[in-house]
Amino acid sequence: MRTRLHGFWAKRFCALLVPLLGISTGFSASQAQTFPTRQVTITVPYTAGGPTDVIGRILGDHLSRTLGQPFIIDNAAGAGGTIAADKVAKSSPDGHTLLLHHLALVAAPSLYSNLRYDTRSAFAPIGLVNIGPLVIVARKSIPATTAKELFAWIKVNGEKVTVGHAGAGSNSHLCEVLLAQALGVKLTYVAYRGAAPALNDLISGQIDLICDQTTNSVPQILAGTIKAFALTTPERNAAIPDVPTVVEVGIPEVMFSVWHGLYAPKGTPEAVITRLNTALAAAVDDPSVQAKFAAVGTVVYPNAQRSVAAHADLFAKDYARITRLIESAGIKQSEAK
Numbered sequence: 583m584r585t586r587l588h589g590f591w592a593k594r595f596c597a598l599l600v601p602l603l604g605i606s607t608g609f610s611a612s613q614a615q616t617f618p619t620r621q622v623t624i625t626v627p628y629t630a631g632g633p634t635d636v637i638g639r640i641l642g643d644h645l646s647r648t649l650g651q652p653f654i655i656d657n658a659a660g661a662g663g664t665i666a667a668d669k670v671a672k673s674s675p676d677g678h679t680l681l682l683h684h685l686a687l688v689a690a691p692s693l694y695s696n697l698r699y700d701t702r703s704a705f706a707p708i709g710l711v712n713i714g715p716l717v718i719v720a721r722k723s724i725p726a727t728t729a730k731e732l733f734a735w736i737k738v739n740g741e742k743v744t745v746g747h748a749g750a751g752s753n754s755h756l757c758e759v760l761l762a763q764a765l766g767v768k769l770t771y772v773a774y775r776g777a778a779p780a781l782n783d784l785i786s787g788q789i790d791l792i793c794d795q796t797t798n799s800v801p802q803i804l805a806g807t808i809k810a811f812a813l814t815t816p817e818r819n820a821a822i823p824d825v826p827t828v829v830e831v832g833i834p835e836v837m838f839s840v841w842h843g844l845y846a847p848k849g850t851p852e853a854v855i856t857r858l859n860t861a862l863a864a865a866v867d868d869p870s871v872q873a874k875f876a877a878v879g880t881v882v883y884p885n886a887q888r889s890v891a892a893h894a895d896l897f898a899k900d901y902a903r904i905t906r907l908i909e910s911a912g913i914k915q916s917e918a919k
Contacts (some may be wrong), residue, residue: 619743624642624653624654625656626655627666636798637712637797645861652769663690674847676851680708680844685751685752685756690918691905692905693751700847708893712875715813715819718810719803721789724791747771747780749775760836781798805874816837866882
C-alpha cells in the first residue's frame with residue numbers, strides 16, 4: 583500500500599512539475615522577445631571623442647532604432663580601462679548594461695595586480711564589431727617628412743622622445759612598445775585617460791608621437807594638423823591612401839590590428855545574448871554604418887567571424903598573445919588607480 587501511494591504522489595508531482603518547467607522555458611523566450619525593456623547603457627572605458635567612443639556612438643544609434651529603446655554611452659574612463667570593466671562586471675546580468683572594449687581588456691591581468699574581477703570569466707561575449715589599423719603619427723613640427731627620417735630622429739633622441747598613449751596596456755601603448763623594440767630604443771611614455779586627450783596634446787606639440795587608432799587620427803591627418811608616417815597593417819588604408827604600411831617602411835614586426843568587441847556581464851541569459859548578437863549583426867551590415875566606419879579608417883568585422891563563439895575564440899587567443907607581448911617588454915604590474 584505504501585509503495586502504491588508513493589508512486590501515486592510521485593506521478594502527481596511530475597504532473598505538476600511539467601507545466602512549471604514549461605512556464606520557465608516560456609519565460610526565457612518571452613524575455614528575449616521583449617528585451618530590452620528600458621534604456622541600455624554601453625559603457626566605454628575611455629573619454630568622449632576617442633576611438634572607442636566614436637564606435638560606441640555609431641553602434642548605439644543603430645541599436646536604439648533596431649531594438650526600440652535608447653542606447654546611451656557611459657564614458658567610465660581611467661585606470662587603463664579597468665574602471666569601466668569593473669563597473670560592468672558588477673552590474674545586473676540582464677543585458678541592459680554592456681561593455682565596448684578592445685585589447686586593453688585582455689591585457690589588464692598582466693598589467694594590474696588589484697583587479698576586482700576575473701577578465702576571462704566576468705564577461706559574456708556578444709560579438710565582434712570592427713577591426714582596423716593604428717597609425718604612427720607625430721606632431722606637425724617634428725623634423726621628419728618620411729618614416730625613414732622619423733626613425734633616424736627617434737634613434738638619435740632616444741628617451742627624449744615623448745610618446746603618448748591611452749593608458750597602460752591600451753592599443754596605443756602596446757603598439758609603441760613594439761615600435762621601441764623594432765627600433766632598439768627606449769622611449770618616454772606619457773599616459774592619458776584616453777586617446778582623445780593624447781591626440782589633443784600631440785596637435786598642440788606637447789608630446790612628440792602616438793600610435794593612434796585611425797578612428798581617432800584620420801580627421802587630423804586629413805586636416806594637416808599632425809603628420810602620419812606608417813600604418814600597422816600589411817595593406818594601405820583607403821581613408822589615407824598616401825600613408826605607407828609598416829611593412830613598406832621596414833618594421834613589419836610592428837603590425838598590430840585593433841578590434842572592438844561588445845560584452846555583457848557573466849550570467850546574462852543566452853536568449854538575450856542571442857538577441858543582442860542579431861541586433862549587432864544588423865548594425866554592422868548596414869551600409870550607412872559601414873560608411874561611417876570607413877570614414878574614420880576602420881572596417882566591420884568579417885561576416886563569418888561575428889558569432890558569439892568566434893568572439894570568445896579571438897578573445898582567448900589574443901589573451902595569450904598580449905600576455906606574451908607584455909612579458910617580453912618587461913612591463914611590471916602596478917595597481918590600477
